[in-house]
Amino acid sequence: MSVTAADGFEAAGVAVGLKSSGNLDVAVVVNRGPLKVGAAVFTSNRAKANPILWSQQAVQDGVVEAVVLNSGGANCFTGSFGFQTTHQTAEKAAELLGVGSADILICSTGLIGTGDEVFRAKVLDGTERAIAAASADGGDAASLAIMTTDSKPKRSVVTQGGWTIGGMAKGAGMLAPGLATMLVVITTDAVLDASDADAALRRATSVTFDRLDSDGCMSTNDQVTLMVSGASGVRPARDDFADALTQVCLELATQLQGDAEGASHDISIEVVHAASEPDAVEVGRSVARNNLFKAAIFGNDPNWGRVLAAIGTTAAQFDPYDVDVWMNGVRVCSGGGPDASRDDVDLTPRSTRILIDLKVGDASATILTNDLTHDYVHENSAYAT
Structure with a gap:
Protein backbone atom coordinates (compact mmCIF):
# COMPACT_ATOMS: atom_id res chain seq x y z
CA MET A 1 0.00 0.00 0.00
CA SER A 2 2.97 2.33 0.61
CA VAL A 3 1.70 5.93 0.80
CA THR A 4 -1.94 4.93 1.21
CA ALA A 5 -1.28 2.64 4.16
CA ALA A 6 -1.86 5.63 6.44
CA ASP A 7 -5.47 6.83 6.74
CA GLY A 8 -6.45 10.05 5.05
CA PHE A 9 -4.50 9.60 1.82
CA GLU A 10 -5.34 8.76 -1.76
CA ALA A 11 -2.93 8.10 -4.60
CA ALA A 12 -2.76 6.98 -8.21
CA GLY A 13 -0.35 6.23 -11.02
CA VAL A 14 -1.20 6.65 -14.71
CA ALA A 15 0.55 6.30 -18.06
CA VAL A 16 0.57 9.25 -20.46
CA GLY A 17 3.52 8.39 -22.71
CA LEU A 18 6.38 10.16 -20.94
CA LYS A 19 8.24 6.84 -20.90
CA SER A 20 8.96 5.11 -24.17
CA SER A 21 8.13 1.83 -22.44
CA GLY A 22 4.51 2.91 -22.00
CA ASN A 23 4.69 2.19 -18.28
CA LEU A 24 3.06 4.33 -15.59
CA ASP A 25 4.73 7.73 -15.46
CA VAL A 26 2.63 10.28 -13.53
CA ALA A 27 1.62 9.88 -9.88
CA VAL A 28 -0.28 11.90 -7.31
CA VAL A 29 -0.55 11.61 -3.55
CA VAL A 30 -3.45 13.57 -2.06
CA ASN A 31 -3.94 14.40 1.62
CA ARG A 32 -7.64 14.29 2.55
CA GLY A 33 -6.96 15.41 6.12
CA PRO A 34 -8.20 16.49 8.54
CA LEU A 35 -4.69 17.92 8.90
CA LYS A 36 -2.81 19.14 5.83
CA VAL A 37 0.65 19.38 7.38
CA GLY A 38 3.75 18.93 5.23
CA ALA A 39 7.54 19.08 5.43
CA ALA A 40 10.26 18.40 2.88
CA VAL A 41 14.01 18.24 2.42
CA PHE A 42 15.74 18.86 -0.88
CA THR A 43 18.97 18.34 -2.76
CA SER A 44 21.85 20.57 -1.68
CA ASN A 45 23.09 20.70 -5.27
CA ARG A 46 23.28 24.33 -6.40
CA ALA A 47 21.92 23.17 -9.75
CA LYS A 48 18.26 22.59 -8.90
CA ALA A 49 15.43 21.43 -11.14
CA ASN A 50 12.34 23.56 -11.62
CA PRO A 51 10.15 21.36 -9.39
CA ILE A 52 12.67 21.80 -6.56
CA LEU A 53 12.63 25.59 -6.95
CA TRP A 54 8.83 25.53 -6.81
CA SER A 55 8.48 23.07 -3.93
CA GLN A 56 11.05 24.81 -1.75
CA GLN A 57 8.83 27.88 -1.76
CA ALA A 58 5.52 26.01 -1.53
CA VAL A 59 6.42 24.01 1.59
CA GLN A 60 7.52 26.99 3.66
CA ASP A 61 4.09 27.48 5.27
CA GLY A 62 4.01 23.86 6.44
CA VAL A 63 0.88 23.05 4.43
CA VAL A 64 0.86 20.39 1.69
CA GLU A 65 -2.40 19.34 0.05
CA ALA A 66 -0.90 17.04 -2.58
CA VAL A 67 2.26 16.01 -4.43
CA VAL A 68 2.35 15.51 -8.20
CA LEU A 69 5.25 13.43 -9.51
CA ASN A 70 6.36 12.52 -13.01
CA SER A 71 9.05 10.24 -14.36
CA GLY A 72 10.30 10.39 -17.94
CA GLY A 73 11.74 13.91 -17.69
CA ALA A 74 13.61 15.83 -14.98
CA ASN A 75 12.41 19.30 -16.07
CA CYS A 76 15.84 20.64 -15.15
CA PHE A 77 17.80 23.23 -17.14
CA THR A 78 14.71 23.84 -19.26
CA GLY A 79 14.58 27.60 -18.68
CA SER A 80 11.48 29.68 -18.06
CA PHE A 81 9.42 27.21 -20.10
CA GLY A 82 10.26 24.50 -17.57
CA PHE A 83 9.33 26.61 -14.57
CA GLN A 84 6.07 27.58 -16.25
CA THR A 85 5.38 23.88 -16.76
CA THR A 86 5.87 23.26 -13.05
CA HIS A 87 3.66 26.23 -12.18
CA GLN A 88 0.91 25.10 -14.54
CA THR A 89 1.06 21.58 -13.11
CA ALA A 90 0.51 22.93 -9.60
CA GLU A 91 -2.32 25.15 -10.83
CA LYS A 92 -3.98 22.24 -12.61
CA ALA A 93 -3.82 20.05 -9.51
CA ALA A 94 -5.06 22.88 -7.30
CA GLU A 95 -8.00 23.59 -9.58
CA LEU A 96 -9.06 19.94 -9.60
CA LEU A 97 -8.70 19.60 -5.83
CA GLY A 98 -10.21 22.97 -4.96
CA VAL A 99 -7.14 24.17 -3.07
CA GLY A 100 -4.39 26.76 -3.52
CA SER A 101 -1.57 26.06 -5.98
CA ALA A 102 0.98 27.17 -3.39
CA ASP A 103 0.07 24.07 -1.36
CA ILE A 104 0.92 21.63 -4.17
CA LEU A 105 4.43 20.17 -4.34
CA ILE A 106 5.89 18.99 -7.66
CA CYS A 107 8.53 16.31 -8.28
CA SER A 108 10.13 15.21 -11.56
CA THR A 109 12.73 12.62 -12.49
CA GLY A 110 14.39 11.56 -15.72
CA LEU A 111 16.77 13.02 -18.29
CA ILE A 112 18.09 16.54 -17.61
CA GLY A 113 17.81 19.25 -20.27
CA THR A 114 14.78 18.00 -22.18
CA GLY A 115 11.26 19.44 -22.26
CA ASP A 116 8.86 20.79 -24.84
CA GLU A 117 5.17 21.45 -25.42
CA VAL A 118 4.52 17.73 -25.79
CA PHE A 119 6.15 17.04 -22.41
CA ARG A 120 4.07 19.77 -20.79
CA ALA A 121 0.83 18.54 -22.31
CA LYS A 122 1.48 15.00 -21.14
CA VAL A 123 2.32 16.09 -17.58
CA LEU A 124 -0.85 18.21 -17.37
CA ASP A 125 -2.93 15.39 -18.82
CA GLY A 126 -1.36 12.94 -16.39
CA THR A 127 -2.07 15.25 -13.47
CA GLU A 128 -5.75 15.43 -14.40
CA ARG A 129 -6.07 11.70 -14.97
CA ALA A 130 -4.20 10.74 -11.81
CA ILE A 131 -6.28 13.00 -9.58
CA ALA A 132 -9.44 11.57 -11.11
CA ALA A 133 -8.18 8.05 -10.40
CA ALA A 134 -6.82 8.71 -6.90
CA SER A 135 -8.05 6.26 -4.27
CA ALA A 136 -7.09 4.66 -0.98
CA ASP A 137 -5.89 1.66 -2.99
CA GLY A 138 -3.62 3.64 -5.32
CA GLY A 139 -0.37 3.60 -3.38
CA ASP A 140 1.23 0.72 -5.23
CA ALA A 141 0.47 2.22 -8.66
CA ALA A 142 1.95 5.54 -7.55
CA SER A 143 5.16 3.81 -6.48
CA LEU A 144 5.45 2.23 -9.93
CA ALA A 145 4.84 5.50 -11.78
CA ILE A 146 7.87 7.27 -10.25
CA MET A 147 10.40 4.61 -11.34
CA THR A 148 13.07 5.41 -13.94
CA THR A 149 16.03 3.01 -14.12
CA ASP A 150 14.71 1.27 -11.01
CA SER A 151 14.10 -2.44 -11.45
CA LYS A 152 11.53 -2.58 -8.68
CA PRO A 153 9.39 -0.23 -6.55
CA LYS A 154 10.53 0.74 -3.06
CA ARG A 155 7.90 0.72 -0.30
CA SER A 156 7.82 0.67 3.49
CA VAL A 157 5.07 0.70 6.14
CA VAL A 158 5.34 0.90 9.94
CA THR A 159 2.33 0.79 12.27
CA GLN A 160 2.39 1.26 16.03
CA GLY A 161 0.29 2.80 18.78
CA GLY A 162 -2.75 3.32 16.56
CA TRP A 163 -0.94 5.32 13.87
CA THR A 164 0.87 4.43 10.64
CA ILE A 165 3.70 5.72 8.45
CA GLY A 166 3.84 4.66 4.80
CA GLY A 167 6.43 5.53 2.20
CA MET A 168 7.52 5.08 -1.40
CA ALA A 169 10.82 5.91 -3.08
CA LYS A 170 12.55 5.81 -6.43
CA GLY A 171 16.24 5.90 -7.17
CA ALA A 172 18.88 3.67 -8.72
CA GLY A 173 21.64 6.03 -9.85
CA MET A 174 23.21 9.36 -8.88
CA LEU A 175 23.04 8.14 -5.30
CA ALA A 176 25.05 10.53 -3.15
CA PRO A 177 24.21 12.81 -0.26
CA GLY A 178 22.46 15.98 -0.14
CA LEU A 179 20.27 13.84 -0.57
CA ALA A 180 20.88 10.56 -2.32
CA THR A 181 19.15 10.98 -5.68
CA MET A 182 15.58 10.10 -5.11
CA LEU A 183 11.97 11.03 -5.04
CA VAL A 184 10.41 9.98 -1.76
CA VAL A 185 6.92 10.56 -0.42
CA ILE A 186 6.12 9.55 3.15
CA THR A 187 2.66 9.78 4.70
CA THR A 188 1.38 9.46 8.25
CA ASP A 189 -2.00 9.59 9.95
CA ALA A 190 -0.39 10.59 13.26
CA VAL A 191 -1.18 14.02 14.67
CA LEU A 192 1.80 16.35 14.23
CA ASP A 193 2.31 20.07 13.80
CA ALA A 194 4.53 21.43 11.06
CA SER A 195 7.55 22.10 13.27
CA ASP A 196 7.55 18.57 14.72
CA ALA A 197 7.11 17.04 11.25
CA ASP A 198 10.04 19.07 9.90
CA ALA A 199 12.29 18.20 12.85
CA ALA A 200 11.48 14.47 12.64
CA LEU A 201 12.07 14.40 8.88
CA ARG A 202 15.44 16.14 9.12
CA ARG A 203 16.52 13.85 11.95
CA ALA A 204 15.51 10.74 9.99
CA THR A 205 17.02 11.71 6.65
CA SER A 206 20.33 12.79 8.20
CA VAL A 207 21.13 9.24 9.30
CA THR A 208 19.55 7.34 6.38
CA PHE A 209 19.24 8.92 2.94
CA ASP A 210 22.13 11.30 3.59
CA ARG A 211 24.37 8.33 4.31
CA LEU A 212 23.56 6.47 1.14
CA ASP A 213 26.48 7.17 -1.18
CA SER A 214 26.28 4.65 -3.99
CA ASP A 215 28.21 6.41 -6.73
CA GLY A 216 29.22 9.84 -5.39
CA CYS A 217 27.00 11.69 -7.89
CA MET A 218 24.50 14.23 -6.57
CA SER A 219 21.19 14.77 -8.34
CA THR A 220 19.39 18.01 -9.23
CA ASN A 221 15.92 16.67 -8.36
CA ASP A 222 16.14 15.07 -4.90
CA GLN A 223 13.10 15.61 -2.72
CA VAL A 224 11.79 13.80 0.35
CA THR A 225 8.29 14.89 1.40
CA LEU A 226 6.43 14.05 4.60
CA MET A 227 2.64 14.54 4.58
CA VAL A 228 0.56 14.46 7.77
CA SER A 229 -3.20 13.80 7.76
CA GLY A 230 -3.84 13.36 11.48
CA ALA A 231 -6.63 10.93 10.58
CA SER A 232 -5.76 8.51 13.40
CA GLY A 233 -6.41 11.15 16.03
CA VAL A 234 -3.31 9.94 17.91
CA ARG A 235 -0.45 12.27 18.79
CA PRO A 236 2.64 10.11 19.38
CA ALA A 237 5.59 11.10 21.53
CA ARG A 238 8.12 13.01 19.44
CA ASP A 239 10.87 10.45 19.88
CA ASP A 240 8.54 7.55 19.13
CA PHE A 241 7.47 9.13 15.85
CA ALA A 242 11.00 10.14 14.91
CA ASP A 243 12.27 6.61 15.55
CA ALA A 244 9.49 5.07 13.42
CA LEU A 245 10.11 7.58 10.64
CA THR A 246 13.82 6.77 10.75
CA GLN A 247 12.95 3.08 10.39
CA VAL A 248 10.87 3.79 7.27
CA CYS A 249 13.60 5.98 5.78
CA LEU A 250 16.27 3.36 6.50
CA GLU A 251 14.19 0.60 4.90
CA LEU A 252 13.70 2.75 1.79
CA ALA A 253 17.37 3.76 1.68
CA THR A 254 18.43 0.11 1.92
CA GLN A 255 16.07 -0.76 -0.94
CA LEU A 256 17.61 2.03 -3.01
CA GLN A 257 21.08 0.66 -2.28
CA GLY A 258 19.99 -2.83 -3.27
CA ASP A 259 18.68 -1.61 -6.63
CA ALA A 260 21.63 0.63 -7.53
CA GLU A 261 22.48 0.66 -11.22
CA GLY A 262 24.69 -2.26 -12.20
CA ALA A 263 25.78 -3.07 -8.65
CA SER A 264 26.82 -6.58 -7.63
CA HIS A 265 27.69 -5.80 -3.99
Whole structure:
Protein backbone atom coordinates (compact mmCIF):
# COMPACT_ATOMS: atom_id res chain seq x y z
CA MET A 1 0.00 0.00 0.00
CA SER A 2 2.97 2.33 0.61
CA VAL A 3 1.70 5.93 0.80
CA THR A 4 -1.94 4.93 1.21
CA ALA A 5 -1.28 2.64 4.16
CA ALA A 6 -1.86 5.63 6.44
CA ASP A 7 -5.47 6.83 6.74
CA GLY A 8 -6.45 10.05 5.05
CA PHE A 9 -4.50 9.60 1.82
CA GLU A 10 -5.34 8.76 -1.76
CA ALA A 11 -2.93 8.10 -4.60
CA ALA A 12 -2.76 6.98 -8.21
CA GLY A 13 -0.35 6.23 -11.02
CA VAL A 14 -1.20 6.65 -14.71
CA ALA A 15 0.55 6.30 -18.06
CA VAL A 16 0.57 9.25 -20.46
CA GLY A 17 3.52 8.39 -22.71
CA LEU A 18 6.38 10.16 -20.94
CA LYS A 19 8.24 6.84 -20.90
CA SER A 20 8.96 5.11 -24.17
CA SER A 21 8.13 1.83 -22.44
CA GLY A 22 4.51 2.91 -22.00
CA ASN A 23 4.69 2.19 -18.28
CA LEU A 24 3.06 4.33 -15.59
CA ASP A 25 4.73 7.73 -15.46
CA VAL A 26 2.63 10.28 -13.53
CA ALA A 27 1.62 9.88 -9.88
CA VAL A 28 -0.28 11.90 -7.31
CA VAL A 29 -0.55 11.61 -3.55
CA VAL A 30 -3.45 13.57 -2.06
CA ASN A 31 -3.94 14.40 1.62
CA ARG A 32 -7.64 14.29 2.55
CA GLY A 33 -6.96 15.41 6.12
CA PRO A 34 -8.20 16.49 8.54
CA LEU A 35 -4.69 17.92 8.90
CA LYS A 36 -2.81 19.14 5.83
CA VAL A 37 0.65 19.38 7.38
CA GLY A 38 3.75 18.93 5.23
CA ALA A 39 7.54 19.08 5.43
CA ALA A 40 10.26 18.40 2.88
CA VAL A 41 14.01 18.24 2.42
CA PHE A 42 15.74 18.86 -0.88
CA THR A 43 18.97 18.34 -2.76
CA SER A 44 21.85 20.57 -1.68
CA ASN A 45 23.09 20.70 -5.27
CA ARG A 46 23.28 24.33 -6.40
CA ALA A 47 21.92 23.17 -9.75
CA LYS A 48 18.26 22.59 -8.90
CA ALA A 49 15.43 21.43 -11.14
CA ASN A 50 12.34 23.56 -11.62
CA PRO A 51 10.15 21.36 -9.39
CA ILE A 52 12.67 21.80 -6.56
CA LEU A 53 12.63 25.59 -6.95
CA TRP A 54 8.83 25.53 -6.81
CA SER A 55 8.48 23.07 -3.93
CA GLN A 56 11.05 24.81 -1.75
CA GLN A 57 8.83 27.88 -1.76
CA ALA A 58 5.52 26.01 -1.53
CA VAL A 59 6.42 24.01 1.59
CA GLN A 60 7.52 26.99 3.66
CA ASP A 61 4.09 27.48 5.27
CA GLY A 62 4.01 23.86 6.44
CA VAL A 63 0.88 23.05 4.43
CA VAL A 64 0.86 20.39 1.69
CA GLU A 65 -2.40 19.34 0.05
CA ALA A 66 -0.90 17.04 -2.58
CA VAL A 67 2.26 16.01 -4.43
CA VAL A 68 2.35 15.51 -8.20
CA LEU A 69 5.25 13.43 -9.51
CA ASN A 70 6.36 12.52 -13.01
CA SER A 71 9.05 10.24 -14.36
CA GLY A 72 10.30 10.39 -17.94
CA GLY A 73 11.74 13.91 -17.69
CA ALA A 74 13.61 15.83 -14.98
CA ASN A 75 12.41 19.30 -16.07
CA CYS A 76 15.84 20.64 -15.15
CA PHE A 77 17.80 23.23 -17.14
CA THR A 78 14.71 23.84 -19.26
CA GLY A 79 14.58 27.60 -18.68
CA SER A 80 11.48 29.68 -18.06
CA PHE A 81 9.42 27.21 -20.10
CA GLY A 82 10.26 24.50 -17.57
CA PHE A 83 9.33 26.61 -14.57
CA GLN A 84 6.07 27.58 -16.25
CA THR A 85 5.38 23.88 -16.76
CA THR A 86 5.87 23.26 -13.05
CA HIS A 87 3.66 26.23 -12.18
CA GLN A 88 0.91 25.10 -14.54
CA THR A 89 1.06 21.58 -13.11
CA ALA A 90 0.51 22.93 -9.60
CA GLU A 91 -2.32 25.15 -10.83
CA LYS A 92 -3.98 22.24 -12.61
CA ALA A 93 -3.82 20.05 -9.51
CA ALA A 94 -5.06 22.88 -7.30
CA GLU A 95 -8.00 23.59 -9.58
CA LEU A 96 -9.06 19.94 -9.60
CA LEU A 97 -8.70 19.60 -5.83
CA GLY A 98 -10.21 22.97 -4.96
CA VAL A 99 -7.14 24.17 -3.07
CA GLY A 100 -4.39 26.76 -3.52
CA SER A 101 -1.57 26.06 -5.98
CA ALA A 102 0.98 27.17 -3.39
CA ASP A 103 0.07 24.07 -1.36
CA ILE A 104 0.92 21.63 -4.17
CA LEU A 105 4.43 20.17 -4.34
CA ILE A 106 5.89 18.99 -7.66
CA CYS A 107 8.53 16.31 -8.28
CA SER A 108 10.13 15.21 -11.56
CA THR A 109 12.73 12.62 -12.49
CA GLY A 110 14.39 11.56 -15.72
CA LEU A 111 16.77 13.02 -18.29
CA ILE A 112 18.09 16.54 -17.61
CA GLY A 113 17.81 19.25 -20.27
CA THR A 114 14.78 18.00 -22.18
CA GLY A 115 11.26 19.44 -22.26
CA ASP A 116 8.86 20.79 -24.84
CA GLU A 117 5.17 21.45 -25.42
CA VAL A 118 4.52 17.73 -25.79
CA PHE A 119 6.15 17.04 -22.41
CA ARG A 120 4.07 19.77 -20.79
CA ALA A 121 0.83 18.54 -22.31
CA LYS A 122 1.48 15.00 -21.14
CA VAL A 123 2.32 16.09 -17.58
CA LEU A 124 -0.85 18.21 -17.37
CA ASP A 125 -2.93 15.39 -18.82
CA GLY A 126 -1.36 12.94 -16.39
CA THR A 127 -2.07 15.25 -13.47
CA GLU A 128 -5.75 15.43 -14.40
CA ARG A 129 -6.07 11.70 -14.97
CA ALA A 130 -4.20 10.74 -11.81
CA ILE A 131 -6.28 13.00 -9.58
CA ALA A 132 -9.44 11.57 -11.11
CA ALA A 133 -8.18 8.05 -10.40
CA ALA A 134 -6.82 8.71 -6.90
CA SER A 135 -8.05 6.26 -4.27
CA ALA A 136 -7.09 4.66 -0.98
CA ASP A 137 -5.89 1.66 -2.99
CA GLY A 138 -3.62 3.64 -5.32
CA GLY A 139 -0.37 3.60 -3.38
CA ASP A 140 1.23 0.72 -5.23
CA ALA A 141 0.47 2.22 -8.66
CA ALA A 142 1.95 5.54 -7.55
CA SER A 143 5.16 3.81 -6.48
CA LEU A 144 5.45 2.23 -9.93
CA ALA A 145 4.84 5.50 -11.78
CA ILE A 146 7.87 7.27 -10.25
CA MET A 147 10.40 4.61 -11.34
CA THR A 148 13.07 5.41 -13.94
CA THR A 149 16.03 3.01 -14.12
CA ASP A 150 14.71 1.27 -11.01
CA SER A 151 14.10 -2.44 -11.45
CA LYS A 152 11.53 -2.58 -8.68
CA PRO A 153 9.39 -0.23 -6.55
CA LYS A 154 10.53 0.74 -3.06
CA ARG A 155 7.90 0.72 -0.30
CA SER A 156 7.82 0.67 3.49
CA VAL A 157 5.07 0.70 6.14
CA VAL A 158 5.34 0.90 9.94
CA THR A 159 2.33 0.79 12.27
CA GLN A 160 2.39 1.26 16.03
CA GLY A 161 0.29 2.80 18.78
CA GLY A 162 -2.75 3.32 16.56
CA TRP A 163 -0.94 5.32 13.87
CA THR A 164 0.87 4.43 10.64
CA ILE A 165 3.70 5.72 8.45
CA GLY A 166 3.84 4.66 4.80
CA GLY A 167 6.43 5.53 2.20
CA MET A 168 7.52 5.08 -1.40
CA ALA A 169 10.82 5.91 -3.08
CA LYS A 170 12.55 5.81 -6.43
CA GLY A 171 16.24 5.90 -7.17
CA ALA A 172 18.88 3.67 -8.72
CA GLY A 173 21.64 6.03 -9.85
CA MET A 174 23.21 9.36 -8.88
CA LEU A 175 23.04 8.14 -5.30
CA ALA A 176 25.05 10.53 -3.15
CA PRO A 177 24.21 12.81 -0.26
CA GLY A 178 22.46 15.98 -0.14
CA LEU A 179 20.27 13.84 -0.57
CA ALA A 180 20.88 10.56 -2.32
CA THR A 181 19.15 10.98 -5.68
CA MET A 182 15.58 10.10 -5.11
CA LEU A 183 11.97 11.03 -5.04
CA VAL A 184 10.41 9.98 -1.76
CA VAL A 185 6.92 10.56 -0.42
CA ILE A 186 6.12 9.55 3.15
CA THR A 187 2.66 9.78 4.70
CA THR A 188 1.38 9.46 8.25
CA ASP A 189 -2.00 9.59 9.95
CA ALA A 190 -0.39 10.59 13.26
CA VAL A 191 -1.18 14.02 14.67
CA LEU A 192 1.80 16.35 14.23
CA ASP A 193 2.31 20.07 13.80
CA ALA A 194 4.53 21.43 11.06
CA SER A 195 7.55 22.10 13.27
CA ASP A 196 7.55 18.57 14.72
CA ALA A 197 7.11 17.04 11.25
CA ASP A 198 10.04 19.07 9.90
CA ALA A 199 12.29 18.20 12.85
CA ALA A 200 11.48 14.47 12.64
CA LEU A 201 12.07 14.40 8.88
CA ARG A 202 15.44 16.14 9.12
CA ARG A 203 16.52 13.85 11.95
CA ALA A 204 15.51 10.74 9.99
CA THR A 205 17.02 11.71 6.65
CA SER A 206 20.33 12.79 8.20
CA VAL A 207 21.13 9.24 9.30
CA THR A 208 19.55 7.34 6.38
CA PHE A 209 19.24 8.92 2.94
CA ASP A 210 22.13 11.30 3.59
CA ARG A 211 24.37 8.33 4.31
CA LEU A 212 23.56 6.47 1.14
CA ASP A 213 26.48 7.17 -1.18
CA SER A 214 26.28 4.65 -3.99
CA ASP A 215 28.21 6.41 -6.73
CA GLY A 216 29.22 9.84 -5.39
CA CYS A 217 27.00 11.69 -7.89
CA MET A 218 24.50 14.23 -6.57
CA SER A 219 21.19 14.77 -8.34
CA THR A 220 19.39 18.01 -9.23
CA ASN A 221 15.92 16.67 -8.36
CA ASP A 222 16.14 15.07 -4.90
CA GLN A 223 13.10 15.61 -2.72
CA VAL A 224 11.79 13.80 0.35
CA THR A 225 8.29 14.89 1.40
CA LEU A 226 6.43 14.05 4.60
CA MET A 227 2.64 14.54 4.58
CA VAL A 228 0.56 14.46 7.77
CA SER A 229 -3.20 13.80 7.76
CA GLY A 230 -3.84 13.36 11.48
CA ALA A 231 -6.63 10.93 10.58
CA SER A 232 -5.76 8.51 13.40
CA GLY A 233 -6.41 11.15 16.03
CA VAL A 234 -3.31 9.94 17.91
CA ARG A 235 -0.45 12.27 18.79
CA PRO A 236 2.64 10.11 19.38
CA ALA A 237 5.59 11.10 21.53
CA ARG A 238 8.12 13.01 19.44
CA ASP A 239 10.87 10.45 19.88
CA ASP A 240 8.54 7.55 19.13
CA PHE A 241 7.47 9.13 15.85
CA ALA A 242 11.00 10.14 14.91
CA ASP A 243 12.27 6.61 15.55
CA ALA A 244 9.49 5.07 13.42
CA LEU A 245 10.11 7.58 10.64
CA THR A 246 13.82 6.77 10.75
CA GLN A 247 12.95 3.08 10.39
CA VAL A 248 10.87 3.79 7.27
CA CYS A 249 13.60 5.98 5.78
CA LEU A 250 16.27 3.36 6.50
CA GLU A 251 14.19 0.60 4.90
CA LEU A 252 13.70 2.75 1.79
CA ALA A 253 17.37 3.76 1.68
CA THR A 254 18.43 0.11 1.92
CA GLN A 255 16.07 -0.76 -0.94
CA LEU A 256 17.61 2.03 -3.01
CA GLN A 257 21.08 0.66 -2.28
CA GLY A 258 19.99 -2.83 -3.27
CA ASP A 259 18.68 -1.61 -6.63
CA ALA A 260 21.63 0.63 -7.53
CA GLU A 261 22.48 0.66 -11.22
CA GLY A 262 24.69 -2.26 -12.20
CA ALA A 263 25.78 -3.07 -8.65
CA SER A 264 26.82 -6.58 -7.63
CA HIS A 265 27.69 -5.80 -3.99
CA ASP A 266 25.80 -3.82 -1.34
CA ILE A 267 28.52 -2.44 0.91
CA SER A 268 28.03 -1.27 4.48
CA ILE A 269 30.98 0.75 5.80
CA GLU A 270 30.81 1.06 9.59
CA VAL A 271 33.30 3.38 11.27
CA VAL A 272 33.67 2.98 15.04
CA HIS A 273 35.62 4.63 17.85
CA ALA A 274 35.90 7.92 15.97
CA ALA A 275 36.57 11.20 17.75
CA SER A 276 33.23 12.60 16.51
CA GLU A 277 30.28 11.58 14.38
CA PRO A 278 31.32 13.97 11.56
CA ASP A 279 34.75 12.31 11.59
CA ALA A 280 33.13 8.88 11.30
CA VAL A 281 30.96 10.05 8.41
CA GLU A 282 33.93 11.63 6.61
CA VAL A 283 36.02 8.48 6.94
CA GLY A 284 33.20 6.20 5.80
CA ARG A 285 32.38 8.41 2.86
CA SER A 286 36.02 8.59 1.75
CA VAL A 287 35.98 4.81 1.32
CA ALA A 288 32.52 4.77 -0.28
CA ARG A 289 33.70 7.19 -2.96
CA ASN A 290 37.05 5.52 -3.65
CA ASN A 291 36.87 3.92 -7.09
CA LEU A 292 39.87 1.67 -6.46
CA PHE A 293 38.22 0.22 -3.36
CA LYS A 294 34.87 -0.17 -5.15
CA ALA A 295 36.54 -1.90 -8.11
CA ALA A 296 38.36 -4.27 -5.74
CA ILE A 297 35.08 -5.29 -4.10
CA PHE A 298 33.60 -5.91 -7.56
CA GLY A 299 36.48 -8.29 -8.17
CA ASN A 300 36.01 -9.99 -4.75
CA ASP A 301 39.47 -8.74 -3.78
CA PRO A 302 39.88 -7.87 -0.04
CA ASN A 303 42.39 -5.12 -0.79
CA TRP A 304 42.39 -3.41 2.61
CA GLY A 305 45.31 -1.18 1.60
CA ARG A 306 42.85 0.80 -0.51
CA VAL A 307 40.75 1.40 2.60
CA LEU A 308 43.70 2.90 4.49
CA ALA A 309 44.74 4.96 1.48
CA ALA A 310 41.21 6.36 1.22
CA ILE A 311 40.82 7.32 4.87
CA GLY A 312 44.27 8.89 4.86
CA THR A 313 42.92 11.66 2.61
CA THR A 314 40.50 12.87 5.31
CA ALA A 315 40.92 15.48 8.04
CA ALA A 316 39.49 13.12 10.66
CA GLN A 317 41.39 12.55 13.88
CA PHE A 318 43.16 9.16 13.98
CA ASP A 319 46.57 7.53 13.66
CA PRO A 320 46.73 5.80 10.25
CA TYR A 321 49.27 3.37 11.71
CA ASP A 322 46.88 2.29 14.46
CA VAL A 323 43.72 1.41 12.52
CA ASP A 324 41.98 -1.97 12.33
CA VAL A 325 39.94 -3.08 9.30
CA TRP A 326 37.51 -6.00 9.05
CA MET A 327 36.04 -7.34 5.82
CA ASN A 328 33.00 -9.59 6.19
CA GLY A 329 33.98 -10.42 9.75
CA VAL A 330 37.69 -11.08 9.11
CA ARG A 331 40.26 -8.65 10.55
CA VAL A 332 42.59 -8.15 7.62
CA CYS A 333 44.42 -5.16 9.07
CA SER A 334 45.51 -4.63 12.69
CA GLY A 335 47.33 -1.52 13.87
CA GLY A 336 47.91 -0.39 10.31
CA GLY A 337 49.54 -3.68 9.30
CA PRO A 338 48.55 -7.09 7.89
CA ASP A 339 46.52 -9.46 10.03
CA ALA A 340 44.50 -12.43 8.71
CA SER A 341 45.22 -13.80 5.26
CA ARG A 342 43.20 -12.33 2.42
CA ASP A 343 42.34 -15.92 1.52
CA ASP A 344 40.20 -16.03 4.68
CA VAL A 345 37.84 -13.34 3.36
CA ASP A 346 34.80 -14.35 1.31
CA LEU A 347 33.52 -11.40 -0.74
CA THR A 348 31.29 -13.41 -3.05
CA PRO A 349 28.03 -12.65 -1.19
CA ARG A 350 26.21 -9.53 -2.38
CA SER A 351 26.08 -8.19 1.18
CA THR A 352 29.52 -6.85 2.11
CA ARG A 353 30.44 -5.38 5.50
CA ILE A 354 33.50 -3.24 6.10
CA LEU A 355 34.35 -2.27 9.71
CA ILE A 356 36.95 0.41 10.40
CA ASP A 357 38.14 0.97 13.99
CA LEU A 358 39.85 4.35 14.42
CA LYS A 359 40.59 3.82 18.15
CA VAL A 360 40.31 7.46 19.20
CA GLY A 361 36.81 8.00 20.62
CA ASP A 362 33.26 6.74 21.06
CA ALA A 363 31.50 8.04 17.93
CA SER A 364 30.36 5.90 15.01
CA ALA A 365 28.53 6.10 11.69
CA THR A 366 27.63 3.80 8.81
CA ILE A 367 27.74 4.69 5.11
CA LEU A 368 25.94 2.59 2.50
CA THR A 369 27.50 2.18 -0.94
CA ASN A 370 27.94 -0.24 -3.86
CA ASP A 371 30.76 -1.60 -5.97
CA LEU A 372 31.87 -0.20 -9.32
CA THR A 373 30.95 -2.60 -12.12
CA HIS A 374 31.07 -2.95 -15.89
CA ASP A 375 27.27 -2.85 -15.89
CA TYR A 376 27.22 0.52 -14.09
CA VAL A 377 29.54 2.03 -16.68
CA HIS A 378 27.55 0.54 -19.56
CA GLU A 379 24.18 1.68 -18.24
CA ASN A 380 25.32 5.24 -17.66
CA SER A 381 27.21 5.47 -20.95
CA ALA A 382 23.94 4.91 -22.80
CA TYR A 383 21.44 6.62 -20.46
CA ALA A 384 20.26 9.20 -22.99
CA THR A 385 20.13 6.90 -26.01
